[in-house]
Amino acid sequence: MTTDPLRTKASPWPFVGMAGMACVFFLYAASVLFAPWWLVVALLVVWAFLLVVACAWWTPHPRWVPWVPGVALVLWVAVVLSA
Structure with a gap:
């Protein structure tokens, strides 16, 4: 029995x-309750960029994808604490 490399x-x-x-999206979106609207918009733009990065890494670097929400979480905490 041979192993098919595509399977x-x-x-x-x-x-x-x-x-x-x-x-992380829910954290970013819920920030509207305590952060200025312009900051929430900026956070959501950053989240959308990170989503594109995660999608781009899906096949070539699958082990890197879980690090993207980790980076997003650290970024959210830093922005919220500094605002």
Whole structure:
């Protein structure tokens, strides 16, 4: 029995990263309750950029994708504490 190189197991890490991005989105969106509107808009633009990065890394670098929401979380904490 030969192993088909196209039928390899899918890595779970991109799915973990995208679940993290969904969680971080709610933090970014809920910032409207205590942060100025312009700061929330800027945060959501940054989140959208990070989502594009996570999507771009899905196949070539699946183990890097979970780091993207980690960076997003650290960035959110830094921005909220400095505002």
